[in-house]
Amino acid sequence: MSVQAGHGQDTNMDERIGSGLKQRTKQALQDEFLRKAVAFTTDKLKNGRLQAMDAFGDWEAWRDRGRAIREHTNSHLDYYLSQFADNVAGNGGHVYFCSGADDAVKTFMGIADRHKAKLVAKGKSMVSEEIHLNHHLEDRGIEAIETDLGEYILQLARETPSHLIIPAIHKNKQQIADLFTDASGQHFEPETKVLAEYARKKLRNYFLEADIGLTGCNFGVAESGSITLVSNEGNGRMVSTLPKVHVVVMGMERLVPTFEDLEVVLNLLARSATGQKLTTYTSILTGARHPEDLDGPEELHVIILDNGRSAQLGDPIFQEVLNCIRCAACLNVCPVYRHVGGHTYGSVYSGPIGAVLTPLLQQDMKEAGTLSYASSLCGACYEACPVKIPLHDMLVHLRHRKVKMKLTSLPERAAFKTFQTVFGSVTLYKLATKSGYYLQKPLVRGGMIKAGPAPLSGWTQSRFMPMMPKQSFRDKWAALQAELAAKKAAREEQR
Amino acid sequence: MRVSLFITCLSDLLYSEVGESVVRILSDYGCDVDFPEAQTCCGQPAFNSGYQDEAREVARNLIRAFEHSDYVVSPSGSCTGMVHHYYPYLFENEPEWKAKAEALVGKMYEFSQFLVQVLGVTDLGASFPHKVTYHPSCHAMRLLGVKEEPMKLLSCVDSIDFVELPKKEDCCGFGGTFSVKMADMSEAMVCEKAVNVCSTGAEVLVGTDMGCLMNIGGRLNKEGQPVRVMHLAQLLEEGRTSR
Numbered sequence A: 001m002s003v004q005a006g007h008g009q010d011t012n013m014d015e016r017i018g019s020g021l022k023q024r025t026k027q028a029l030q031d032e033f034l035r036k037a038v039a040f041t042t043d044k045l046k047n048g049r050l051q052a053m054d055a056f057g058d059w060e061a062w063r064d065r066g067r068a069i070r071e072h073t074n075s076h077l078d079y080y081l082s083q084f085a086d087n088v089a090g091n092g093g094h095v096y097f098c099s100g101a102d103d104a105v106k107t108f109m110g111i112a113d114r115h116k117a118k119l120v121a122k123g124k125s126m127v128s129e130e131i132h133l134n135h136h137l138e139d140r141g142i143e144a145i146e147t148d149l150g151e152y153i154l155q156l157a158r159e160t161p162s163h164l165i166i167p168a169i170h171k172n173k174q175q176i177a178d179l180f181t182d183a184s185g186q187h188f189e190p191e192t193k194v195l196a197e198y199a200r201k202k203l204r205n206y207f208l209e210a211d212i213g214l215t216g217c218n219f220g221v222a223e224s225g226s227i228t229l230v231s232n233e234g235n236g237r238m239v240s241t242l243p244k245v246h247v248v249v250m251g252m253e254r255l256v257p258t259f260e261d262l263e264v265v266l267n268l269l270a271r272s273a274t275g276q277k278l279t280t281y282t283s284i285l286t287g288a289r290h291p292e293d294l295d296g297p298e299e300l301h302v303i304i305l306d307n308g309r310s311a312q313l314g315d316p317i318f319q320e321v322l323n324c325i326r327c328a329a330c331l332n333v334c335p336v337y338r339h340v341g342g343h344t345y346g347s348v349y350s351g352p353i354g355a356v357l358t359p360l361l362q363q364d365m366k367e368a369g370t371l372s373y374a375s376s377l378c379g380a381c382y383e384a385c386p387v388k389i390p391l392h393d394m395l396v397h398l399r400h401r402k403v404k405m406k407l408t409s410l411p412e413r414a415a416f417k418t419f420q421t422v423f424g425s426v427t428l429y430k431l432a433t434k435s436g437y438y439l440q441k442p443l444v445r446g447g448m449i450k451a452g453p454a455p456l457s458g459w460t461q462s463r464f465m466p467m468m469p470k471q472s473f474r475d476k477w478a479a480l481q482a483e484l485a486a487k488k489a490a491r492e493e494q495r
Numbered sequence B: 001m002r003v004s005l006f007i008t009c010l011s012d013l014l015y016s017e018v019g020e021s022v023v024r025i026l027s028d029y030g031c032d033v034d035f036p037e038a039q040t041c042c043g044q045p046a047f048n049s050g051y052q053d054e055a056r057e058v059a060r061n062l063i064r065a066f067e068h069s070d071y072v073v074s075p076s077g078s079c080t081g082m083v084h085h086y087y088p089y090l091f092e093n094e095p096e097w098k099a100k101a102e103a104l105v106g107k108m109y110e111f112s113q114f115l116v117q118v119l120g121v122t123d124l125g126a127s128f129p130h131k132v133t134y135h136p137s138c139h140a141m142r143l144l145g146v147k148e149e150p151m152k153l154l155s156c157v158d159s160i161d162f163v164e165l166p167k168k169e170d171c172c173g174f175g176g177t178f179s180v181k182m183a184d185m186s187e188a189m190v191c192e193k194a195v196n197v198c199s200t201g202a203e204v205l206v207g208t209d210m211g212c213l214m215n216i217g218g219r220l221n222k223e224g225q226p227v228r229v230m231h232l233a234q235l236l237e238e239g240r241t242s243r
């Protein structure tokens, strides 16, 4: 079987992140497979998280601790980055700071060229998705193999991840079996064990043949320059030890100061992500192979990516987004994500964190900023977030940015100006609502509004609307007051 | 005890019965209820759509309306949450108004919260012999932290046949302007909520926020489902008078 590095652009990545949002939503909502698969797995993860939280005890205190650690790190990021970089270098590793995606890709290609690399084995890395590395490797004629099972499935399907930790969450077993059947020419039944077994065998060879192993980094430990990788499949461990060269790509904010801090965030991550106490594999890699080591790569390269992150530092509202530990708990509890899945967001990062992070990293309010509307602001994301990022507030502040930049429509701006005028004064409010009573009349059928022109049609497409009665509460207030006074008088008389 | 009612624009215009129930109950528990006439809306529709300047002026009107109140009680966790969670932020750059905003926060309560926390009542002596399910509203739960109060009140109601709503914490898909702006997403959410409500076999769906109830009720209506939708205050009042 030959595997091409997946572009994915044919299916998922959308230049029109914002203007294509409604179209993608419609598509996703019609995909019964997707909706069932996403709801099934997010429910499972959500319940796992709740049980793990209970079992752990003092969850709120742990959350506060986690938040404090991340907050402290990002508030002193320059310090911890240089400590981290010094320690990586001190252990014989090479560190590269890259300001943007192009820069990071170029750096990676430089390393690949020096080693005349033909095959790259990849562990799961969202940052490599963020810089569209597979796409660039394919252009260069370098084969990249995803070794995370979910990512591997997507590579066969030529799609991008639709979830932070379960990249192929939108695929059911049958679809996966079909993909394997097509790619191998051998027939597969939709049985998890068989499919996983096949992929495992297939992928083993790649670990041994690869010129470069590429991974992300869940947490860099500044005090030692260590790279922490968590996985449940063990592929991260293989990719980072078997090939001669190990390249890490990581966001610049992915640090904790000490091992003591690492303990806290690893606990929060595993429990929030899957409800596990600890992921099956936690690898802590410090430097390349030392003379006394039995295995390990000969070279370690660490590419640290900015790509819009440093622009958030010092921002009173948005710096906190850098505290994210990519656990995906916010995706799993999000009622919007549950129905539309990750690809609807048109971005590498989906769900509530994706809706906030994408416009910030891309520094694009026009298209990417539209993702901020993909939320009912229910706050489930904030409630679930192990480091207490107020995503629901951030979504509102992003909408405010859009308004300030005059990126909302003229009719909408006019409508809210009118809202301000009318609801800012009770005289106008009363006048307007009285006329509202008469204006609604042509739409009312049997005491309800069952259909109406836009934007009301957005409501009536799925619900009826009660008609506005002639008397408002304030119209009834005098009568109510009289009723209460009479009742009170009667009570006093009885005494 | 002097208590001012913040009816909210939605209940003022569409659900006056909810306000009447709230007022009757509070007054039976010894509150002197008034209705400051200058009130309109908390400004949330504008704020949540990103129009903070517009929301601020509507907020100013509300702060002024309740400036002289001792307590303010509202039948909406969402509007109360808006005041609690965002008013001080809205007036960040106006110290005098920020202080006024904070004063309002200090005296403003959602209906069930006020009954349980301030008046200390949970058993209103109501009887309601019907099968009832309850949808907890997101903003009451998450912006205001009102989780236990409505359940405490319901659990004291006599002869009620209470059934838990599956996936009760999932948002119903209202979200104010979200329901219109992202109509398809909202539709998927409200449809699932309606399915869950119907799966309980309840005759009555009760809640603490007319926004959510208008949304879920509107869906149930469209589907022709015979579920009666009520605010908690209405259920309690009906249960008290029918005894």
Ligand code: SF4
Pocket (backbone or CB within 6 Å): A272, A323, A324, A325, A326, A327, A328, A329, A330, A331, A353, A381, A384, A385, A386, A387, A388, A389, A391
């Ligand atoms: S925002 Fe919070 S909940 Fe969402 S992925 Fe990041 S850490 Fe997890």
